[in-house]
Amino acid sequence: MKSAVETLNPTRVRLTVEVPFEELKPSLDAAYKKINQQVSVPGFRKGKIPARVIDQRFGRGAVLEEAVNDALPKFYTEAVNEGELNPLGQPEVDITELKDGELLTFTAEVDIRPALEIPDYSGIEVTVDAVEVTDEDVEKSVEQLRERFATTSPVERAAAEGDIVTLDLEAKVDGEVLEDGVAKGVDYTIGSGQLLDGIDEAVTGLEAGGTATFTSELKGGSAEGKEAEVKVDVTAVKSRELPALDDEFAQLASEFDTLEELKADSRERLARMKKFDQATQAQEKVLEELLKLVEVPMPEKLLEDEINTRKHNLEHHQLGQMGLTLAKYLEIQGKTAEEFDAELKEQAEKGIRTQFVLDEIVNKEKLSVGQDELTEHLMRRAQSSGMSPDQFAQAVVEQGQVPMLVGEVARGKALATVVEAATVKDTNGEVVDLEDGEDETEATEAAETSEAAEAKNEG
Numbered sequence: 001m002k003s004a005v006e007t008l009n010p011t012r013v014r015l016t017v018e019v020p021f022e023e024l025k026p027s028l029d030a031a032y033k034k035i036n037q038q039v040s041v042p043g044f045r046k047g048k049i050p051a052r053v054i055d056q057r058f059g060r061g062a063v064l065e066e067a068v069n070d071a072l073p074k075f076y077t078e079a080v081n082e083g084e085l086n087p088l089g090q091p092e093v094d095i096t097e098l099k100d101g102e103l104l105t106f107t108a109e110v111d112i113r114p115a116l117e118i119p120d121y122s123g124i125e126v127t128v129d130a131v132e133v134t135d136e137d138v139e140k141s142v143e144q145l146r147e148r149f150a151t152t153s154p155v156e157r158a159a160a161e162g163d164i165v166t167l168d169l170e171a172k173v174d175g176e177v178l179e180d181g182v183a184k185g186v187d188y189t190i191g192s193g194q195l196l197d198g199i200d201e202a203v204t205g206l207e208a209g210g211t212a213t214f215t216s217e218l219k220g221g222s223a224e225g226k227e228a229e230v231k232v233d234v235t236a237v238k239s240r241e242l243p244a245l246d247d248e249f250a251q252l253a254s255e256f257d258t259l260e261e262l263k264a265d266s267r268e269r270l271a272r273m274k275k276f277d278q279a280t281q282a283q284e285k286v287l288e289e290l291l292k293l294v295e296v297p298m299p300e301k302l303l304e305d306e307i308n309t310r311k312h313n314l315e316h317h318q319l320g321q322m323g324l325t326l327a328k329y330l331e332i333q334g335k336t337a338e339e340f341d342a343e344l345k346e347q348a349e350k351g352i353r354t355q356f357v358l359d360e361i362v363n364k365e366k367l368s369v370g371q372d373e374l375t376e377h378l379m380r381r382a383q384s385s386g387m388s389p390d391q392f393a394q395a396v397v398e399q400g401q402v403p404m405l406v407g408e409v410a411r412g413k414a415l416a417t418v419v420e421a422a423t424v425k426d427t428n429g430e431v432v433d434l435e436d437g438e439d440e441t442e443a444t445e446a447a448e449t450s451e452a453a454e455a456k457n458e459g
Helices: 021-038 051-058 060-082 135-148 199-203 247-253 259-293 300-322 326-333 337-364 371-385 389-398 402-421 436-447 451-458
Strands: 002-009 012-020 087-099 103-112 125-128 151-154 164-173 176-189 211-217 227-241 423-426
Touching: 002 060, 012 021, 012 060, 021 060, 021 103, 051 060, 060 087, 060 103, 087 300, 103 300, 125 259, 135 247, 135 259, 176 227, 199 211, 199 227, 247 259, 259 337, 259 402, 259 423, 300 326, 300 337, 326 337, 337 402, 371 389, 371 402, 389 402
Parallel strands: 125 423
Antiparallel strands: 002 012, 012 103, 087 103, 151 227, 164 176, 164 227, 211 227
């Protein structure tokens, strides 16, 4: 077999492969054997039909077609290895010549991973938010905890903002009660804005047993978007009481004996969260600067497939689970289809560029992934997917996605390496010391790209 590589552009090549006919013999033998098992010829036992009879009865062309289809993947792989190529996705194959007994020639066009030059990235400098926890932050955190321990009790007075009212609702459109426009026993906190527009004004001032009618645009259901006349009956009014902020509350809501201890713990916890957010911000900004340093030619077919995969996942999985169509989603987001497509393309390009650049750094820095690192990553992915680690691991193995997970961890280590080499300062001008363990974990998540792009690269 002889092969030649023609570079069409930095991300696409055409392979021309010539195969002497004798190298097709194993595939020809296999083709005759396969056809033997599939057909019957009077006078011959199944599986014992001579080749010449198969040629006469079914045509030599059918045998050659079967043999070539069987042999092409093997010869294509040999040509790829010979040319030391890194193909992305499946090739477009064209058989240019097939001379029975003499020669098979075919071409294969395929996207390839572009060769990248990674410059010195140690000069990258980024600025992130300083870790500052204010007294106001602490008070807000304690107040949220206090809200969780609020109690309710029935009151015999008019409903006011912050009260919880129990409601029966009936919606009419054009004078007709909607089938899905009746609800009973709905608890609603006045002022929360979680029901229909206009309901706060309608029920404020009503006591239990009171009734009001108002007009509102329906936010869902069979008459979504239409103006409806809504009748609301208040069946109960309950006041909401917050516990006093004292040592007794601290003992009720936490393991601490005093309110001051509870506030000190809240301050420490908020500082850890802000440090975590700071690390994430550092990785995102360092990655942005890294991508500016490297010119990455974009494989058009890979980009097209990635865009289509992202759009399919959004439409049929994420939005489908929320009961939204793409058109409704765009309406909510206030975007045109053109703006959405442009954003999707930009995100897909960034995902592919990120993967290429970090993979190149993995090779350059000779980074490897240990079993413990892979296990830790698998556990984290299992947790986010809602599956047990055993279930997730089994699914990963069955779907052949272990290389994908290894790639995610390796890219995380690559990004962590770049972050470590970069200078990260906060808004106060202080150099930020990012903890290694937290840095690498967050970097792994920051470096992950879509499964579709990864699958293409593994292809």
